[in-house]
Amino acid sequence: MIELRTPAEIEKMQVAGIFVGEVLTELAARATVGMNLLKLDQIAHDMIRARGAESCYIDYHPSFGASPFGKVLCTSVNDAVLHGLPHDYRLADGDMISLDFAASVDGWVSDSAITVIVGTPRPEDARLIDTTTRALDAGIAAAQPGGRLGDISAAIAAVALADGYTINTDFGGHSVGRTMHGDLHLPNNGRPGRGVHLKPGIVIAIEPWFLETTDKIVTDKDGWTLRSADGSRGAHMEHTVAITADGPLVLSARS
Template sequence: MSVMELKSAREIDLMRVTGEFVAQVLTELGDRADVGVNLLDLEHHAREMIRRRGAESCYWDYAPVFGEGPFRNVVCLSVNDAVLHGLPHDYTLRDGDMLSMDMAVGIDGWVADSARTVIVGTPAEEDLRVIRATEMALDAAIEAARPGHRLGDISAAIGAVAADYGYPVNTEFGGHGLGRTMHEEPHVPNRGRAGRGLKLRAGTTLAIEPWFARTTDRVVFDPDGWTIRSADGSRGAHSEHTVAITADGPRVLTERVLTR
């Protein structure tokens, strides 16, 4: 992890340019995710959008200690009980599938990272419920991302929404700082204690990403070395935005205009 770097107002504006592009890609992928569509088609569409924009994928050649690297794709596509880091592969989407999409790119040296979960075809209420929980947790965490607050306030806000919904929370994988690179300090757990931790300052930029599986906080890895599944096979959802903490409050840099 890199040392946390406070960003200037101009640098935050540049991150917003990247964030708008990430939001556009995730919107288009969500619109294309339909019954009969192959995950590899979504991957290749994302690649083409990145190529045309002159952006740089943060995922391509990414090789963290927990993965079977290097990652040779530009988007994570996680289906049903695959809750994080889904490796795009030859799979055709079926009616009722839950699809989580996560991507980070850099433009002119500035990174943005975001994720969303959609239902393919006919939704089940229990799937919509876990998606709503992650979205509400993200909203609550963003509201807590203000100068003078503590990092634990963000984590506690996420954990409180999970508790309200009755979902367990995994703390191995969570949010993070970002800016010039995809991962900077600090780590942002999805559960914590309010009033504890790092004091938040204007210029801090964070990827805040609540994700919940319905009935477990434990995970297992697929043989591909990347795809992370809930240990009990329960479905999960993932919502993420890049957020800048400013003197005027939180600023969402990856906000989307959704059509579904």
């Protein structure tokens, strides 16, 4: 069932979104050469505790996860692109890291992700991040009342395909509310004019993610981290977005 949020509820969700944005801004700034992934997770944990928020990840155990996640942050480095389980690894110059974070504040959830380059950038990594960022922007712009879910998917795909990337549709966006994952699934490829009608009150996480030279993924031995099948790098961008009568409203915007 797709739940429609009232304007008052969307305001409460924006409070959670502001917090999630603050955490990701801090983590992106701290993702420097020598930083340990476990330390990044601890920083996020400390910020959750200080805010009186709740993690959406630590007890998360869907069917595709080997066990409860056990951390509050996803840290996907280089050929890892989704669900990266923090472990004892220090970031090196030239690494690319995707930080995915979701939290509940006063019972309302926001979910967001960002990919950054550590130290010296590789041109191909910067290009992949740029494409993924523009795909997110295109998806948000297509999230218009009166439209269809497929409009968002098609807008995301158009950017990726124009830049020569292929698209995996196993994982994508989703509706957000009292829980992190609602019933609505938003693939990163689709046909415009198809799918669920976009009504004011729908809140979705729009999250394009692409790999440099493949659309195939494999699960790491940790049972969580998803990596490219060919070792190429990946990028992941995400915002929680509300459909309003005036158009899309990004709830997790970062300063």
